Amino acid sequence: MKNLVILGAGTSGTMMANHLVSKLPKKTWKITIVDQYKTHYYQPGFLFLPFDTYTEDQVKKVGKKFIPKGVNYIQKKIDKILPEENKVALEDETIDYDLLIIATGSKIAPEETEGLLGPLWKKDIFDFYTFEGALALRNKLREWEGGKLVVHLTEMPIKCPVAPLEFAFLADSYFTKKGMRDKVEITYVTPLSGAFTKPTCSKSLSYLLSEKGIHMESDFAIERVDNETKEIVDYGESKIPFDLLVTVPTNMGDDLIERSGLGDDLNFVPTHKHTLQSIAHENIFVIGDATNVPASKAGSVAHFQAETLTDNILLYLKGYTLKEEFDGHANCFIETGHNKALLIDFNYNTEPVHGTFPFAKIGPLKLLKESIFNHWGKLAFRWIYWNMLLKGIAIPFVSRNMSFKGKVFDIKKN
């Protein structure tokens, strides 16, 4: 009997368990998935939680529900991977693997920024990348009377790169609805040169910020948070005052990657960007936010990766050459507030383009343009996530590689 072990039962790990359970012969392969946590969160929902758009129950379910029968599910802490011995040390036992999939994701590391975890943390400074953070922020927003709202992103890469910008858009919408938009000054602060992480987006979409009266501070590399004066300070000593700071702290891979000596500076695992095999060990594969590949850290990316990775694992087990297939394909809805959203589709080499999706000329979704239909798409995605995506069911008409049909390449590259 051979062992395939998946570390992490989040979006990526759960999808891989579902893909592989029907593809690996049960007589010769035992599939094990390890995750210490009982709850599976719908992380895109954390964006909506602070604004009372979603309730707590809509963004969490018991993780076990999504692990298929026939997969051994271990709920224990992972101590470290021992790649030279093909073993994983858990809190109280050690398990063997013939093939390992690392799907341990990424998490916020607020301790990386001086002063972020100071006296104002969870009082006037919040994150919305954790369930607890999003919930605390919701409670704060319910009673906040206005002032300077600073929406801030520390450094790249982060999970769901457009989320902080969406947060700023939704905040504009939320305070407008509450009749207190005139009492709130919104500033978006980014270490990048533009609001969007993709230059073509910044070019064609920067009007959104001015339209919504959101100020922007770019090229701001934060050094510390001054809890006394309520300012964020960058290395060049420029300062931005806040009454309420909503920040996306540094994102890092799991500590166990560091303990195992398998990560880069940010504990992300060096991974072949087209095959998803780890660079250091041929029987270790990596998927989702845990990799260092230059694709967005997002559920849609993990979904496309899962299809390639499943094929590559089967090829690897037969001793065949791996497919260098994954192209960095991402497909993201961007909430722009007031019940509208944008949709962007891009990969490693192609910047987001105009056009329709998924059908050429028909749509119904429009790329890179605000529409109400796109907003419905984003909301419908929660159902798709729980009922299709996690189960490894392909989303109809959306292929793992980026399609160029129905897309207009009319934006000049930098």
Next chain:
Amino acid sequence: MDLNIAGIRLDVTEDGYLTDVSQWTKEIGLEIAKNEGVEMTDRHWEVVSWLQEQVKNDVALSVRGIKKSGVLNIKEFYALFPKGPLKVSTKIAGVPKPKSCI
């Protein structure tokens, strides 16, 4: 776009980065620095060579990478190249604008 520096015609990107690193010379670096309002010292050139070395070795440049480099700290980096040091220093070094944009 192209740029005329020290009598040489250079291909540059829209925001002024050399498209061909091999065209770079110290004179060109000096001209770009002037345009950026940076007065180059030996220390500036040390940093520029280090950046070029990193790019040659396929190391992605980031503020965090500078922090861990042991070559200089970020305070000094800002002192040498004020206002977006990574953007300014890479332009002077003739290497591509760092893509931290994912």
